[in-house]
Structures are given as C-alpha cells and as structure tokens.
Amino acid sequence: MGIQLLLFLVCCTGGIHVASTSTDSRDAAVLRALKEQWKNTPPSWERSDDPCGAQWEGVTCTNSRVTALLFDGNQLSGKIPSTVGLVQTLEVLRLDRNSLIGPVPSNLNNLTSINELNLAHNQLTGSVPDLTGMDSLNYVDLSNNSFAQSEAPSWFSTIQSLTTLVMEYGILQGKVPQKLFSFPQLQQIKLRNNALNNTLDMGDSISQQLQLVDLQNNHISSVTLNSAYRNTLILTGNPVCTTGISNTNYCQLQKQTTNPYSTSLANCGTKSCPPDQGLSPQSCECAYPYEGTLYFRAPSFRDLSNISTFHALEMSLWIKLGLTPGSVSLQNSFFNVDDYLQIQLELFPSIGNGKYFNRSEIQRIGFYLSNQTYKPPPEFGPYYFIASPYAFPVELGGTSLSIGVIVGIGTGCGVLILILMGVGIYIFQQKWRAEKAIELSKPFASWGPSGEDSGGPPQLKGARWFSYDELKKCTSNFSESNEIGFGGYGKVYRGMLSSGLVVAIKRAQQGSMQGGLEFKTEIELLSRVHHKNLVGLVGFCFEQGEQMLVYEFMPNGTLRDNLSGKSGIPLDWKRRLCIALGSARGLAYLHDLANPPIIHRDVKSTNILLDENLTAKVADFGLSKLVSDSGKGHISTQVKGTLVSITSYYIETFWFRNG
DSSP: OHHHHHHHHIIIIIHHHGGGOSSOHHHHHHHHHHHHHOBSOOGGGGSOSOTTTTTOTTEEEETTEEEEEEOTTSOOEEEOOGGGGGOTTOOEEEOOSSEEEEEOOGGGGGOTTOOEEEOOSSEEESSOOOOTTOTTOOEEEOOSOOOOOEEOOGGGGTOTTOSEEEOOSSOEEEOOOGGGGGOTTOOEEEOOSSEEEEEEEOOSOOOTTOOEEEOOSSEEEEEEOOTTOOSEEEOTTSTHHHHOOSOGGGGSOOOOOOOOOOGGGGGGTTOOOOTTOEEOTTTSOEEOOEEEEEEESSOSOOOOOOHHHHHHHHHHHHHHTTOOTTOEEEEEEEEOTTSOEEEEEEEOOOTTSOSSOOHHHHHHHHHHHHTTOSOOOGGGOSEEEEEOOOOOOSSSTTOOOOHHHHHHHHHHHHHHHHHHHHHHHHHHHHHHHHHHHHHHTSTTSOOSGGGOOOSSSOOOSSOEEOOHHHHHHHTTTTOGGGEEEEOSSEEEEEEEOTTSOEEEEEEEOGGGOOOHHHHHHHHHHHHHOOOTTBOOEEEEEEETTEEEEEEEOOTTOBHHHHHTTTTOOOOOHHHHHHHHHHHHHHHHIIIIISSSOEEOOOOOGGGEEEOTTOOEEEOOOTTOEESSBTTTTBOOOOOOSOHHHHHHHHHHHHHHHHO
C-alpha cells in the first residue's frame, strides 16, 4: 500500500514540484507520502511541499537529503509506511511516544546508514522488526509495543556497532544470546519485563564498555557468573533471586538520588529567594533563571554518586551555551519510570546583566537545547529538553510611560483597528465574490442555452462528475507525454485517478464544444449504454469552459494500429474473427437493445479499441444518432464523418476481411 501511494504521488505531483524544491526528489516523495498517511502531523508540513527548503518540523536535511526524522512525542497516528525504507541517507529515526499501529515495514533494514532507531511506546504489532544489515546502528529502543512473542531476534548476535539495546515490556522469551555481551562498543542492555528464561551466561568475552545489564522481571532461573564483569547487573523479579545466588547485589534495585550537583550553591549558605526566583550559584543573589528538564535516554552509567560526571555536564553547558562560569545549576537527578536520567536544569543570567535574560538570549538558548544543537559529554548520550515558560519583566528599565506616549499609542491602536476592520470587510467581499464565482462554475448550475433551465442536472447511470482540477492533476496538466490521440473532437489524454484507475480523457477543443443542453443529452445517452463490447463512460467534466468525457482506458489501442502492425501484436485469423464478432455485438446492442436504439454513423477501425485481452470495444459515440428522433419526427441512418474517415472505413473493412 505504501509503495502504491508513493508511485501515485510521484505520477501526479512529482514532475511539478521536484524541479523547484531544495529537497531530493526521492526523499520529498517519501515525506509527502508520510503526510498523506499520518494524522496529527505538524502544521509546518502544510505550508510547503519542500521539506528541506521549508524546514518541516522534525525533518533534518544535509545537502538536500533527509538525514533525520525526529517525531518523538508528536501524537502521530497511523501506520509506518514502507516508503520510509527508501530514504537511504537516514541516520536517525525517532518515532517513539506516538500512537502508531500495524507492523513495522520489512524493508526498514534498507536504512544501512542509520545509527539511532527508536520506536518505543507505540501500538506496533506483527513480528519484531528485522534489523539485520544495519551495521552502523548504535542505539535501538523497541520497548512498550505489542509485537508477537518470539525468541531473541538474530540481529541480537550480529550488529557489532550497538552501544545501547532497549526492549522493555515486550514479548521476548528463551535465552539471551551470549554473543550479545561481547559487542566491543556495547554499554547498556535493558530487557526488563519480558519472558526471558533458562540460564543467563554472559560468556568470557564481555565488552569492556558494558556498564549496565537490566533483566528485571523475567524468568531467568540460574546465572553463570563471570568474575571479569564488575558493573551493574539487575536480576530483581527473576526466579534466580529466590533460589539463591552468590552475589545478592544483583537482586537489589539501585536507589535513586535527589542530591544537587552544583558545587557553587554550597558557598551560598542558607540564603533563600522568593518562589518565582532562584539563587544564582555564581553570585548567591536571587535572579530569574531559564528552567527546564533534561531527559537523557541512554546514559552509559548508572552510578549517580560520581559528582565529577555532573561537573563535566555543568561545565559543558556554560561553555557551549556561551554563559559565564558558575551560571548553571543541576538538581534532582534520578532515573524515572521510563528509565531516563532526569535532571532539573537552571541557567542564570551573567553578573552585571540584571536579574533577567532578554528575549534574544532565551530564544538562542532554547534553540540550542530544544533542537539539540548543544551536544553533552558522550557518556550522557542522546537527550531531549522540555523548557518551562520564562517570566519576562513587565517593565524594562524601570521607567513609566508619559501621558503623551499613552495617547499616541491609543490613537495608533484606534487607527489600526479601523484599518483591520476595512481589511476584514474587503476580505469578506472578496470571499463572497469567490464563492459566487464558484457557485456559478458548478457543473449543474445551467445546462440550457442563454442560462435557461433545462430540467436540472443530467440523469446518469454509472457515470460521475469530475472537477477540472482533478483531471488536470491526474494528467500532469494535460502534458504532451500523456497525449494518446487526437481527432476532430479534440485530444485524448491518459490519466490515473486517485483510486489508481487508468482512464482515457477526451478533451473538446474550443471549436468543437457543444451547448450545455446538447452536452447534457450526450452524457445522459452514453451513461445509459452498458455492454462488454462498448467502451464504458466513467464520467465527465463540465466547468471552467471545458467539456471532457472520461472513458475506460484501452491499453492495446485502436484496431487500425493493430492491423497495420504498429502495436507489434500479430492478429491471426482467429483473433480477427473474435474482434469482428465483438464489434458486431456492440453495434447490434446499440441498434436493437439500447433504449432508445442508437445508430453509430461513424464506424471505422480507429473507433474500435482493444483491451488487454484483445476484446473489441466500439468507441466514439460523439456522432451517434438516436433511431427515433422525436424532435424531428424521422429516422436517420446516414453515415457521418469526414470524407477521409468514410473512405478509410471501406478500405480498412476490405483489409480486415482479406488481410
């Protein structure tokens, strides 16, 4: 389904948009498919079809190629389309904490450049995704989904680049592969709340980088311990903790800590500040800090008592954010329910700049943290930042406004209101005129000459109305590449509807268009005719000065092209006989069974079309005539058409019989 959607988008819009965008055409098509597939996409996606040039929220580009899709916590809903696997340059894919459903596309492992994959906290189903071949993958989190129960997937033993593996609250069963613990860069394994069982054997080649193995609440019955591993192993909630184990520390949870880590605050004594202010560690004075919470999703350590680790983070923040030393306060560090390292952050204005940050400083710092331009020390790993609102001062500089200034502001506001009212009235008038024009352009507004009522809209059987814009879109603006024929009526174009149906669109040229009443009569006639040897009418368009008929598409073209050998399909005697019989059946239906009967009056080999099975279908009723014309009171069977078409009819009929 995702591939079909992509092909349709490329067919209908790709040729128009790609040439003027700064996004690679392949990536742009994929992201447009995402916009069609997902609900609750960011508003910025609606402003332009150029994801990189218009800076779509959540999309990161390098040299016109998409390198990161950061949609964590965006409340997206829908399925993950397989087209995502076509973005070969993708390095980071974060879809965690959304409402995505359905299976993970099987071609996701085509993303061989990806180094971070996070699909946690969704409602994904089906098999655990196969990540084999993602040889650059460092971080992967598939927690809290509804995958089918399975053994540990094979890629647990093949992706040597892994640093963090998280798959909690899942359906893993069986034994943890021993080879997983030997990956040279591996730092964390978090597989708690699964159904892993048997003996845990970490082997003799444990990675020297491995800091944490969290296997809480599984079914592990015994452990083969390796004396070389001295870091954190958590087995709480496993049967092994009730049957006896030599190192009981493995069956105890590490306590959380809420101690502050800002060294400067220790020198401020017991001084306190009002509730809406904080104590600046650099001056021990009260000020208005820029506050927020840092969430580190995969730190490489579990020990929160090592103050030097947090000193390094504190120093990194003030240096990379351009603040003065000591202006950073880190407090309340602990591992939350999602097992993220959560830290309360306060940033204070520099000494001499008053108690507040100005707006440009807040915007700069917020951009660095929220868009992850700031990079923390490597041991903290990937993060995200949620800021608290900043309370800017009501008055800057401590001065009050004079009466003259207030009067001037009031007068300016009054003028502005009058201007806005005028603009509003103008917009309302323009909208009313536009709606009136649209109403007048509706296809059923008038069908008779001089706007006279002719009995309302046409009575159709099986045909539908198409808008001009819909047919223009599915033919790529009636491009020459989609032109498949022409005649006295006008040109014929190949098009693909939004449903995927391929059709032939007959567009009347200016000199051959009929009056509204005549066109209505014709489509009513064509919509009543249904036979397997007649080309069926799918619909019509009658707006914006256009008259178009939409027919089913005949892939093998005209009988004339097939008789002349242009199509490359040999017509033996049996096929010719079948075509002749099919054509005769179609004409017989028109003459005898149609209600009222119809004389075609322009039968020739170019008006007999062949479908994919070489079934003959009579086409072009544009010159048809009802057998009983009550308006004129006589029967007409005169052959119609140009002299050339009538002559070619007799020549080709002879060829058909004797060819």
